[in-house]
Each structure stands twice: as structure tokens, then as C-alpha cells.
Amino acid sequence: MVAIRENIERIRNEIRDAEVSCGRRPGEVRLVAVTKTRPINDIIEAVRCGIEMVGENRVQELVEKVGTWPQDLPVQWRLIGHLQRNKARKAVQAASAVDSVDSLELAAFLSKLAGEGGKKLPVLLEINTSGEGSKNGIAPGETEKFLEEILKTCPFLSVEGFMTIGPLGGDESKVRKAFSLLRSLCGKARDSFTLPLPVLSMGMSGDFRWAVQEGSTMVRIGSALFGDRTYK
Numbered sequence: 001m002v003a004i005r006e007n008i009e010r011i012r013n014e015i016r017d018a019e020v021s022c023g024r025r026p027g028e029v030r031l032v033a034v035t036k037t038r039p040i041n042d043i044i045e046a047v048r049c050g051i052e053m054v055g056e057n058r059v060q061e062l063v064e065k066v067g068t069w070p071q072d073l074p075v076q077w078r079l080i081g082h083l084q085r086n087k088a089r090k091a092v093q094a095a096s097a098v099d100s101v102d103s104l105e106l107a108a109f110l111s112k113l114a115g116e117g118g119k120k121l122p123v124l125l126e127i128n129t130s131g132e133g134s135k136n137g138i139a140p141g142e143t144e145k146f147l148e149e150i151l152k153t154c155p156f157l158s159v160e161g162f163m164t165i166g167p168l169g170g171d172e173s174k175v176r177k178a179f180s181l182l183r184s185l186c187g188k189a190r191d192s193f194t195l196p197l198p199v200l201s202m203g204m205s206g207d208f209r210w211a212v213q214e215g216s217t218m219v220r221i222g223s224a225l226f227g228d229r230t231y232k
């Protein structure tokens with residue numbers, strides 16, 4: 001049995017230590033519990049232990065879990081995985097935010113769907129800061145053009161910031177470089193568009209300490225809370 005309560009406490013302490021270690025105010029960084037592959041009872045337990053946001057990376061799984069979720073237990077469902085256009089409608093119905101917007105076509109369609117539902121959908125733009133071909137996301141050099149197009153053409157999206165996945169392999173200097181790139185891209189975009197863009201979603205189980213030290217405001221943590229998974 002995985003001790004979810006203890007794990008949450010430990011991770012919160014580690015996030016706090018990382019914040020303090022670089023002079024940040026403790027409590028600034030928000031924790032998204034990544035719940036892909038986890039049974040609903042583990043997620044309920046995590047939310048009872050104070051988790052406020054959960055991240056799923058497959059639409060079908062997200063929809064099933066939202067469908068059986070207890071009504072009296074508030075939680076925010078975020079889609080953090082690559083989204084195909086043909087699943088966008090279901091995603092907009094089930095998720096309260098999409099953290100993985102990685103193309104203009106997807107952005108335009110999400111905006112249309114959100115508009116039909118009479119709401120604005122909070123989104124993050126996924127940037128491929130490592131340049132790895134296996135990863136989704138916009139090339140760093142395209143970030144401003146991409147954001148500009150979205151602001152022009154997607155009235156029902158509310159762009160809250162950027163998201164990235166650190167490079168594979170765990171080499172500290174490479175990982176930090178990717179995270180600090182996201183931070184600087186976000187800073188430049190704030191200036192260019194005079195937008196708050198408060199969210200920098202970066203850092204997972206293996207690299208969240210570095211991410212916090214490089215300016216993350218939202219970490220996405222799965223295996224360190226719930227144990228190992230059978231798929232990534």
C-alpha cells in the first residue's frame with residue numbers, strides 16, 4: 001500500500017525546501033497530482049489529504065474518472081497530455097484547464113468549443129524547451145508568434161502561462177537550462193503582450209526541485225505521490 005498522505009506531506013516539504021533554498025516565498029508553488037493510471041479511490045484519498053488539482057494525460061481516462069467522481073468533493077481536473085482534435089470536445093467538457101496546447105489548429109478549435117459552452121477555457125501553451133523530437137510543444141523560437149496568433153484568433157481561451165517537460169536523462173545542467181529557458185520566454189512574453197501569464201508549469205517527480213529553483217509556479221507530480229506506474 002502506498003502511503004499517499006505521507007507522500008503528499010513529504011513532497012510539500014520538499015517543494016518548500018526548494019523554495020526557501022533560492023529565496024522564494026514558501027507556499028508559492030502549486031502542486032498538481034498527476035493521477036494517470038491511478039484508481040479513483042487513490043485520487044479521492046489524495047484530494048481528502050488536500051490536493052486541489054489533478055492532472056490526467058488521456059482524454060478517455062479523464063472522462064471516465066470525472067464521470068464517477070463524488071459530487072461533494074471539489075477538485076480541478078487538468079488535461080496535461082497531448083490532445084488530438086477529435087477528442088477536444090470531450091476534453092473541454094471534462095477538464096477545467098488544458099495545459100498542453102501545442103498547435104494553432106487545436107487552440108482555435110478549443111476556443112470555438114469553449115465559446116459554444118459560453119465559457120473561457122484556461123490554457124497553458126506547451127513549449128518544447130529541450131528540442132527533443134519525441135516531445136510535443138512549440139519550438140521556443142516560435143513562442144511569441146504562437147501567442148500572438150492565439151490572442152488574435154482565440155477569444156474564448158484564457159492563456160495563463162506556459163508548460164514544459166524537462167529533457168530525458170536527468171542531467172542537471174540540461175534540465176535546468178530547459179526550465180530557465182521557459183522562464184525567460186515567459187518573462188519576454190509578459191513584457192511584449194502586457195499579460196500577467198502567472199503560470200509556469202514545470203517539474204515532475206525527478207526534477208521538481210530544480211524546476212522550483214528555476215522559477216516554476218506549478219509542479220506536476222505523479223510517481224513520487226502514488227508509486228511507480230505501468231505506463232508513462
Ligand SMILES: *Cc1c(COP(=O)(O)O)cnc(C)c1O
Pocket residue numbers: 034036057080081165204205206220221222223224232
Ligand atoms: C506523467 C506526467 C507527469 C508526472 O510524471 P512523474 O514522473 O510520475 O511525476 C507530469 N507531466 C506530464 C505531462 C506527464 O505526462
